[in-house]
Structure formats: C-alpha cells, structure tokens
Amino acid sequence: MLGYLLRRILAAIPVMGVVALFVFLLLRLTPGDPAAILAGDNATPEQLERIRTSLGLNEPLYTQFFTWIGKLLQGDLGVSLISNVPVLKMISQRVEPSISIALSTIILAIVVAVPLGVIAAWKHGTWIDRFVMGLSVVGFSVPVFVIGYVLIQIFAIELRWVPVQGFRSITMGFGPFFERIILPTCTLSFIYVALIARMTRAAMLDVLGEDYVRTARAKGISETGVLLRHALRNAAVPVITVIGTGFALLISGVVVTESVFNLPGIGRLTVDAVLARDYPVIQAMILLTSLIYVTVNLLIDVAYTLLDPRIRY
Amino acid sequence: MKNIVLDIDNLVVGLGKNPSGQRIIDGVSLQVREGETLCVVGESGSGKSVTSLTVMGLLQKGALVPSGGSVKLVGEELLTATDKRLRQLRATRMAMIFQEPMTALNPVVPVGRQIDEVLRAHTDLDARARRQKILAMMEHVRLPDVERIFASYPHRLSGGQRQRIMIAMALVLEPKLLIADEPTTALDVTTQKQILTLIRDLQRDHGTAVLFITHDMGVVAEIADRVAVMRYGRLVETGTLDSILRTPTMEYTRNLLSSVPSLVPRAPRAETEEPVVLEANELGKVYRERSFLGKTREVAAAKDVTLTLRKGRTLGIVGESGSGKSTVARCIVRLIDPTSGGVRLAGREISDLSRRLLQPHRKKIQIIFQDPYRSLNPRVTVGETIAEGPINYGMPRAEALAKARDLLELVDLPADAVSRYPHQFSGGQRQRIAIARALALDPDVLVADEAVSALDVSVQAQVLELLDEIQKRLGIALLFITHDLRVAAQICDDVAVMQHGRIVEQGPAAQVLTHPQQAYTKALLDAAPGRGWDFANFRPVEVAAE
Numbered sequence: 001m002l003g004y005l006l007r008r009i010l011a012a013i014p015v016m017g018v019v020a021l022f023v024f025l026l027l028r029l030t031p032g033d034p035a036a037i038l039a040g041d042n043a044t045p046e047q048l049e050r051i052r053t054s055l056g057l058n059e060p061l062y063t064q065f066f067t068w069i070g071k072l073l074q075g076d077l078g079v080s081l082i083s084n085v086p087v088l089k090m091i092s093q094r095v096e097p098s099i100s101i102a103l104s105t106i107i108l109a110i111v112v113a114v115p116l117g118v119i120a121a122w123k124h125g126t127w128i129d130r131f132v133m134g135l136s137v138v139g140f141s142v143p144v145f146v147i148g149y150v151l152i153q154i155f156a157i158e159l160r161w162v163p164v165q166g167f168r169s170i171t172m173g174f175g176p177f178f179e180r181i182i183l184p185t186c187t188l189s190f191i192y193v194a195l196i197a198r199m200t201r202a203a204m205l206d207v208l209g210e211d212y213v214r215t216a217r218a219k220g221i222s223e224t225g226v227l228l229r230h231a232l233r234n235a236a237v238p239v240i241t242v243i244g245t246g247f248a249l250l251i252s253g254v255v256v257t258e259s260v261f262n263l264p265g266i267g268r269l270t271v272d273a274v275l276a277r278d279y280p281v282i283q284a285m286i287l288l289t290s291l292i293y294v295t296v297n298l299l300i301d302v303a304y305t306l307l308d309p310r311i312r313y
Numbered sequence: 314m315k316n317i318v319l320d321i322d323n324l325v326v327g328l329g330k331n332p333s334g335q336r337i338i339d340g341v342s343l344q345v346r347e348g349e350t351l352c353v354v355g356e357s358g359s360g361k362s363v364t365s366l367t368v369m370g371l372l373q374k375g376a377l378v379p380s381g382g383s384v385k386l387v388g389e390e391l392l393t394a395t396d397k398r399l400r401q402l403r404a405t406r407m408a409m410i411f412q413e414p415m416t417a418l419n420p421v422v423p424v425g426r427q428i429d430e431v432l433r434a435h436t437d438l439d440a441r442a443r444r445q446k447i448l449a450m451m452e453h454v455r456l457p458d459v460e461r462i463f464a465s466y467p468h469r470l471s472g473g474q475r476q477r478i479m480i481a482m483a484l485v486l487e488p489k490l491l492i493a494d495e496p497t498t499a500l501d502v503t504t505q506k507q508i509l510t511l512i513r514d515l516q517r518d519h520g521t522a523v524l525f526i527t528h529d530m531g532v533v534a535e536i537a538d539r540v541a542v543m544r545y546g547r548l549v550e551t552g553t554l555d556s557i558l559r560t561p562t563m564e565y566t567r568n569l570l571s572s573v574p575s576l577v578p579r580a581p582r583a584e585t586e587e588p589v590v591l592e593a594n595e596l597g598k599v600y601r602e603r604s605f606l607g608k609t610r611e612v613a614a615a616k617d618v619t620l621t622l623r624k625g626r627t628l629g630i631v632g633e634s635g636s637g638k639s640t641v642a643r644c645i646v647r648l649i650d651p652t653s654g655g656v657r658l659a660g661r662e663i664s665d666l667s668r669r670l671l672q673p674h675r676k677k678i679q680i681i682f683q684d685p686y687r688s689l690n691p692r693v694t695v696g697e698t699i700a701e702g703p704i705n706y707g708m709p710r711a712e713a714l715a716k717a718r719d720l721l722e723l724v725d726l727p728a729d730a731v732s733r734y735p736h737q738f739s740g741g742q743r744q745r746i747a748i749a750r751a752l753a754l755d756p757d758v759l760v761a762d763e764a765v766s767a768l769d770v771s772v773q774a775q776v777l778e779l780l781d782e783i784q785k786r787l788g789i790a791l792l793f794i795t796h797d798l799r800v801a802a803q804i805c806d807d808v809a810v811m812q813h814g815r816i817v818e819q820g821p822a823a824q825v826l827t828h829p830q831q832a833y834t835k836a837l838l839d840a841a842p843g844r845g846w847d848f849a850n851f852r853p854v855e856v857a858a859e
Contacts, residue, residue: 125375211416217371219482220403221434229430230419308421309466 001305008301012294019290020072023283024065072287078280080273087284091266097167098265100177101257102250104185109192110243114232116193117200117239121208122227132197139194144253148187148260155183165262184261188253192246199242203235210234236307244300248293315347318387318489318522319368319407325381326360326367326546332380337363339546340382343524345490350516350523352537352554354530354569356769357740360546361526365492367392368524369409370399387489404431408483412495414475418467424475425451425463428482435486450481454511473504480511487519494526501633501796502840509535509842528769530573531799531843534558542566559851572774573848574799576841578823582806587624589660590757590790591645591678594619596654596664598640614640616814618654620792622758625784627791629805629822631798631837637814638794642762645792646680647671659757676706679751683763685743689735695721695746696731702754713753720749724779741772745779752783760792765800777804798841802826810834 035051036043043051051057056064071078077087120132156164162183168176207213208231216230255267266285273281304311326338338360345351353361366372368384370391384391386407391399411417419427425447432443444463451459454477467475476496483491493512497505513536516523525536533540533554540557542549542565550563561567596618602610615637622628630638644651647663656664663674682688689698699720700713708716718728724745735743744764751759761780765773781804784791795801801808802822809819810833818831829835838844847854 211411211413212419214371215411215417215479215482216419216430218369218403218409219431219434220400220405221430222400225430225434229422233421234419310420310468 004305005302008298012298015294016287016290019287020069021065023286024068026283026286027279028061028064077284077287080278080281082276082278087280090269090281091284091288094264094266094269096169096265097258097263098254098267100170100181101184101188101254101263101265102247104181105188105192105250105253106243106247108185109189109196109246112189113193113196114200114239117197118204118227118232120197120201121204122223124205124208129201132201136194136198139190142190144187144191144256145260147190148184148257151183151187152260165260167261167263167265180261184257184263187260188250188257191253192250195246196239196242200235200239203238204231207231207235233307237304240300240303240307244296244303248296251289251292315349316387317344317346319343319345319524320385321364321368321382322385323382324364324367324379324384326363326372326377327380328377330375330378337377337546338367341543341546341548342382343541343548343551345522345524347489347522348516348520350513350525350536350538351541352525352527352533352539353541353543354527354533355543355549356528356569356771358545359543361543362494363546364543365409365494365524365526368490368492369403369407370394370396371409401435404483404488405435405486406488407490407492408486408488409492409494410476410479410483410496413499414472414479415467415499417479418475420467423464423466424470424478425465428478428485431482431485446485447481450485451478453515454478454481454484455507456481471504472500473507476500476504476508477511480508480515484515484519484521488521490522490524491516492524492526495528496525497532498527498529502798502842503633503836505532505842506535506840512536529842530570530770530848531841531846534843534846534848542569558846558848561851567851568771570848570851572770573843574770574774574777574797574803575847575849576799576802576826576838576844577847577854578802578805578826581821581823582626585623585625587626587788589621590624590658591622591792592620592655592657593641593645594655594657596620596641596644596651596656598637598644598649599652613814615644615651618811618814618816620809620816620819622790622792624757624790625788626806627784627793627804629793629795629801629808630811631795631801631808632811633796633837635813636811638796638811639762640814641811642680642760642792642794646678646760647675648680676702676754677756678758678760679754679756680760680762681744681747681751681764684767685735685740685747686767688747689743689750691735694732694734695738698735698746699731699750699753702750706754716753717749720752721746723752723783724749739772741768741776744768744772744776748776748779748783752787752789756789758790758792760794762794763796764793766795766797773800780804798826798838810837 035048035057039047039051056067059067075088079086080090083090116132120129123129152164155161162179167180170177213226213230216226251267254265255271257263258265258267269281270285273285321341321343324338324341325336328335328337341360341364343351343353353364355361363372363377367379368391379392386402394402418424428447428450429443432438432446438446448459448463451462456462456474456477462470462474470478497508500508509532512523515521527533537554539551539553541551542557542563544565549565550557550561557566558570561570596615597613598615600612600614602612618641620628630641632638640649643649645656651664654664655662658674658677661674663671666674696714696717699717700710703713703716704710714731717731721730722728726742726745735746738746765776768776777800780791783789793801793804805822807820808822808825809816810825810831811817812833818825818829818834825834826838829838845854
C-alpha cells in the first residue's frame with residue numbers, strides 16, 4: 001500500500017510538470033509582448049523595460065522556465081499586477097472561506113445523499129423512490145444562485161436566523177463561523193445531493209440484484225445488515241468516484257456561491273483576476289486547481305483499494 | 314418412515330399480485346423426509362428455482378407472489394409466516410446454496426466473516442467460540458489450511474473452495490432442510506464429483522433433508538433418492554430414482570431421458586482421404602503481465618498444440634475450465650494472435666498474416682460462441698446479422714438478404730425471421746441463428762466454442778442433430794470445443810483432451826473415451842456424473858454392455 005502510494009505520488013510529478021509548463025507558456029504564447037500585456041495599455045516604455053527585466057524576458061525561453069519553476073518551488077508565485085501583493089499571500093488570505101464551504105458542502109451532501117439513495121433503491125418503484133428522484137431532478141435543474149437567494153430570503157430576511165452574508169474565520173469562534181457558512185453550504189450542496197443520491201441509487205439497484213445479496217438474505221440477517229454490510233459496501237466504488245469528481249467540480253460552484261453570499265474566497269479572487277488580466281494570480285490559481293484535481297484523483301484511487309480487495313495495483 | 318421435513322402442498326405462485334395473472338407454479342406438491350434427497354429436475358422455465366425460493370421466502374417482492382397452497386417446514390406454515398419469523402428460520406432450520414459460487418459470496422468481505430454473520434445473527438456465542446465453530450465447520454467441508462482461508466477474500470479461492478464455503482455457511486447451524494439450487498452446474502466435473510460426495514456425506518452424518526435442484530440427469534443419478542420432474546410450473550411425475558430412470562411413465566420424462574447424450578461414443582464413421590482443411594502446428598499462446606516495476610509474469614494458456622482436421626470430419630477439444638481449449642479455438646480463428654506455432658487453413662499459413670492480409674481467409678473459418686443470449690447484437694435484425702458477413706465480402710445487399718432467408722430455412726427457422734430481433738427467439742433458436750450466421754460465408758471450417766453448453770438437453774440434442782446434418786450436407790469440417798464428454802462422445806470423430814494448456818491425449822473418439830491411456834482422461838471420465846446409466850435406454854450401463 002505504501003509502495004503504491006509512493007508510486008502514485010511520483011507519477012503525479014510529471015502531470016504537475018506539464019501543467020506548470022502550460023501555465024508558463026500561457027503568458028509567453030499569448031500574442032504580443034508579455035510585458036505589454038502585463039503592463040496594460042497605458043504603460044510607458046520605461047515601465048515595459050522594467051517588467052521585462054524583472055520577469056527575465058530578455059533571457060532564453062528555457063532559462064526563463066527554469067528560473068520560474070525554481071521560484072515556484074520556493075513558494076514564490078510572483079506579485080499581483082493590480083495590488084502589488086505577493087500572490088501566495090493573497091491566496092492564503094482567501095483560502096479559508098473556500099475550503100470551509102467546499103468541505104462542509106461535500107460532507108453535508110454525503111450525509112444527506114447516501115441515505116436517500118440507499119432508501120430510494122431499497123424502496124425501488126414506490127412513492128419514496130419517486131420522491132427522491134423528483135428531488136434530484138429539481139436539484140439538478142435549479143441554478144445555484146436561485147437556491148441561494150431563496151434561502152437568504154427565507155432564513156436570513158424573513159426568519160432572521162442567520163446573517164445575510166459575509167464570513168468569519170473559525171478562529172473567531174465556531175458560532176459566528178457556523179451561522180455564516182450554513183446557508184452557502186446548503187445552497188451549494190443541493191446539486192451534489194442530487195448527483196450523489198442518483199448515483200447511490202443506481203449503484204445500489206445494481207448491487208441489490210447480485211447473488212451475494214440473495215445469499216445474505218438466505219442467511220437470515222436483518223434487512224439493515226443486508227443493505228449496509230453487503231449492498232452499500234459494494235456500491236461504494238462508483239459512488240466514491242462521483243463524490244471525488246464532484247469535489248473537483250465544486251471549485252466552479254464555489255465561485256457563484258461566493259458571489260451570492262459575498263464571501264472573500266478564492267473563487268472570487270479567480271474571477272477578479274481573470275477580469276483584470278492579473279496573470280500571476282491566474283497562473284497560481286490554475287496550478288492550485290490542478291493540484292487539487294490530482295490530489296483528489298489520488299485519494300479516489302486509494303479509496304478504491306480500501307473498499308474493494310479485488311483492486312490491487 | 315422418517316419424519317417429513319418439507320411438505321409443499323398444491324403450491325401456486327403467480328406473476329404479480331393479480332390472482333387471475335399467469336401462474337408460474339401451478340399446483341405443485343412435494344415432500345422431503347429426514348435424511349432424504351429429493352431431486353427436482355426440469356429444463357429452464359420449469360419453475361424449479363421459483364419453488365425453492367418460495368420455500369426460503371426469497372421471491373422478489375411484488376413480482377412473484379404465492380397465491381395458494383401451503384409450504385410446511387417441520388409442521389410450521391411458511392407462506393403466512395412474518396418476515397421476522399422467516400429470518401429466524403433461515404440458516405437455523407432451512408438453508409440454501411446457489412448455482413454460482415463465483416457471485417454468491419460478497420466480494421468485499423473475508424469468507425470467514427461471512428460465515429460468522431450467520432452465527433452472530435442466530436446465536437449468542439462469543440467471538441472466540443464462533444471462530445472455533447467456523448474453523449471446525451470449514452474443516453468439516455474439507456477445506457485445506459482453514460486459518461488462511463478464514464481471512465481470505467472470495468476472489469482468492471477456487472470455485473470448488475467457494476462452494477465449500479457456501480456449504481459450510483449453510484450447514485453451520487445444522488438446519489433440517491438444505492436446498493441446493495444447481496450447486497455444481499458452474500463447476501468442473503472433477504470438482505462437481507467432490508462437492509456431490511461432500512453433500513452426500515454431510516447429509517448422512519446429520520440426517521439433513523436435501524431438496525436438490527438440477528437440470529442434469531447425470532447429477533440426479535449420482536445423488537437422488539427420489540426424483541420430481543417439473544415442466545411449465547407443474548409436476549410431471551415423482552418417484553424413486555430407480556423407477557424414474559427405468560420406468561418413467563410420462564412422455565415428457567421419457568423424452569428428457571432420451572435427450573441425454575450417451576457417454577458411449579457413437580459408431581465411428583469410416584476414415585476418409587478428404588483433404589486436410591485445418592492444421593495447427595505446435596500452437597502456443599503466452600500471456601504476459603507486466604507489473605508497474607517491470608517484473609513480468611508469464612502465463613502459458615496454450616503450449617505445443619498440434620491438431621489436424623479433414624474436410625467433413627469433427628474434431629473435439631475437451632477439457633475443464635482453464636485447460637486452454639477456448640484459447641486454442643480463438644487462436645485458430647485468429648480472434649487472438651498466437652505467440653508461437655502455426656495455423657494452416659486450406660493449406661495456407663495464416664498465423665502470421667496481418668489483419669488486412671487475413672481478411673480474404675477469414676470467411677473460410679467461422680465461429681459459434683457459447684452464449685446465444687450475448688453473442689447476437691440485440692439491436693440488429695436477424696437478417697442483417699446473417700447478411701453482414703457476405704455484404705462485407707462484396708455480395709449485393711438484396712442477394713445477401715435472400716441468402717439469409719435460405720440459411721434460416723436450412724437451420725429450421727422460418728424465412729420471415731429475417732426482420733425480427735434476437736430477443737424474440739428462445740435460446741435454442743438463437744443458437745440456430747448463430748449457426749446460420751457462421752454458415753453465411755460458406756466456410757470450410759466451423760468452430761463451435763461450447764456452442765451447446767448453455768442449452769437445455771432437449772434443445773441441445775436438436776442443435777447437435779442440426780450440426781450433424783449440416784456437416785453431412787455441406788461437407789464442412791467442425792472443430793468442437795466442449796467440457797461435456799457426453800456431447801463429445803456423440804458428435805466427434807476424433808478427440809483431443811487438454812489440461813493446463815497442453816494436449817494430454819488425442820485420437821479417435823471411440824478409443825479415447827472408452828479406453829483412455831492417460832490418467833487425466835481417466836479421471837475426467839470417472840468424474841462424469843451418471844456414468845453408470847444409459848439414460849436413453851432406461852437402464853444401467855452394465856446391462857447395456859452385456
């Protein structure tokens with residue numbers, strides 16, 4: 001297992017290398033002078049020359065790449081062109097809200113969706129099944145921002161249970177943190193509940209038709225035991241796959257939610273950077289996103305081997 | 314007279330809750346006594362499995378519903394029992410083992426824990442006592458190295474070992490009734506023999522009543538005390554083993570017995586001097602598995618296989634699963650590429666031809682597969698399926714479709730079947746379609762890979778007859794791959810016995826199957842169930858030999 005983990009981590013290095021190369025070339029291959037792009041339309045020739053020197057644009061391409069990678073590995077992601085703040089600092093300041101929402105969303109989604117899917121499959125064809133499936137269609141089809149505004153209207157404006165928007169760090173106490181994170185989490189988890197419930201139901205239906213489920217029933221064990229110990233564990237592999245890819249997709253969902261709830265997260269940081277053509281920030285965000293994808297994929301594969309003893313690498 | 318353990322009286326099981334709906338089981342009455350084995354025989358769709366699942370209360374809820382009669386287990390009515398009571402009875406009073414040991418065990422739970430579940434659900438034993446009981450039971454079903462197997466996952470065990478685990482699981486609480494639903498059908502003959510012996514011995518030791526479901530008359534002859542024949546959800550007749558095999562009273566039972574191919578090879582046909590159409594010379598296939606760190610593991614699926622087949626003759630390749638017989642068939646047809654040796658088709662070496670150069674030779678050799686439910690594309694009409702080959706070789710569409718109609722008539726199907734889809738046909742009819750498809754290219758050689766193994770005996774007999782007739786009419790050469798020595802005895806002129814990828818014995822069928830020279834061939838013949846009976850003539854073989 002440890003050997004496998006090590007091999008997979010080693011195999012992730014070239015993947016990240018290719019991403020880094022792409023990110024590096026992004027700026028260099030964009031038509032026109034990178035310095036001019038970076039400096040914007042109203043730059044003076046002196047400013048351009050300064051940027052050129054600071055980025056080493058007068059050096060050969062490969063020297064530039066290795067210099068850039070070298071800095072990258074030391075945690076130097078460059079400096080924002082707009083705010084002149086180091087990119088690493090910008091990201092670290094805004095990573096907490098995003099990570100909080102992403103994690104709480106995925107946890108809430110799993111806790112709600114997996115039981116729903118299991119019950120729907122168990123009660124296949126009944127009104128419970130149809131209700132869960134109907135819910136999942138709604139979850140898929142209603143846009144995130146609509147759900148967000150509806151929840152704000154009900155729970156923040158009408159009932160006044162929670163603040164309308166904003167974020168408090170968990171270091172300032174769990175209460176304020178929780179009441180500000182709960183609505184964004186519910187909003188974002190809607191679509192993941194729909195997705196995971198649907199997948200769990202489908203996987204469970206497959207498994208419930210298997211011979212070993214019949215064997216389990218023939219042993220006279222309780223229905224809960226049949227469902228949880230025998231069926232769910234076998235249905236877990238496709239469900240984990242969806243949860244994993246879903247988590248990676250969360251990154252795009254986070255952007256909308258952060259805007260609706262006015263949260264200072266990395267989703268909005270990315271959007272702002274793209275709109276302002278703040279290249280160092282965009283580069284850093286692409287690298288960060290890829291790193292998350294690669295890590296999640298690795299975790300999914302590790303989960304497979306833990307869930308199914310037949311899968312060995 | 315021993316006590317009655319299972320008493321099924323006038324059982325009716327209908328499709329869905331509607332009382333006037335179709336009856337899957339229609340008035341079946343059976344009794345099984347302590348220490349007795351009742352074999353329920355019948356072809357697919359006869360309702361034998363539904364009967365057993367009804368007893369266990371394992372029918373799919375809402376789809377099949379018992380609507381009449383009674384099922385009593387040691388005097389207790391089961392049809393009206395609550396779910397809770399049924400759960401209590403399962404594994405303690407009645408237990409069941411299933412056909413597919415490969416899928417009947419949960420793949421993600423170690424087998425020891427799967428047996429343990431039975432004990433945890435039904436006893437108050439502590440962990441240590443349970444473990445000891447399980448290990449003892451595993452030894453009782455003659456599993457080796459029980460400590461290791463206890464902690465193993467199912468995929469680490471062989472089919473026979475898994476079926477032993479199933480039996481251990483079923484019998485660990487010493488139930489009064491054991492239902493065995495085709496428990497040896499998926500196993501090789503030698504393993505089958507061991508499992509049948511095991512069930513017999515355990516039954517003798519514990520006085521268990523056994524309801525044994527099978528389609529195989531050979532197995533019936535090995536294990537039954539009494540036999541019940543079922544068809545279309547009704548009981549055809551019941552009787553002692555001897556009376557059913559010797560003096561069946563019903564027409565259907567007589568036909569069923571007559572369809573069982575005899576182990577005694579058919580009268581040999583005269584040797585011919587027709588040209589050799591197919592030769593395999595020292596054919597080999599090695600699979601290489603390379604792990605991530607570069608260690609290569611080699612598995613030889615076939616080694617030094619040499620075969621010769623003349624026009625109009627039938628050569629059988631027999632062997633157990635994993636013996637390499639299908640690998641050889643697929644190498645010969647070039648569905649997979651052999652790694653060594655050669656294949657000569659009508660005098661032309663084809664083993665090293667590229668895919669493109671092979672194209673004109675493909676039509677000379679065609680293959681029929683085992684499972685007619687999966688080998689035909691469900692979304693393509695039968696006519697298109699048959700005509701596709703000739704059209705690929707340049708025949709005009711209309712002509713190819715006309716040919717498809719002729720071929721369907723040749724295989725005894727109506728010509729208008731061309732416009733229908735595979736799901737509209739039964740298994741036997743689908744296999745006829747597969748044969749018509751193979752014949753559409755006018756091949757010199759037809760390879761039948763377990764082509765009758767998935768069929769009921771009566772249908773099997775018809776398809777074998779059809780193949781024989783087609784061979785006579787078209788002079789085609791037949792390479793017949795089978796695990797079933799009875800089938801081989803009835804259709805093959807020559808037989809090659811394979812084990813571990815090699816041919817261990819080869820010669821005329823009459824010689825190999827009656828006077829085997831090699832130990833393995835002898836063991837195979839010895840394990841063939843019901844070898845003591847000449848079913849078709851309703852008498853034991855000794856009498857036939859006199």
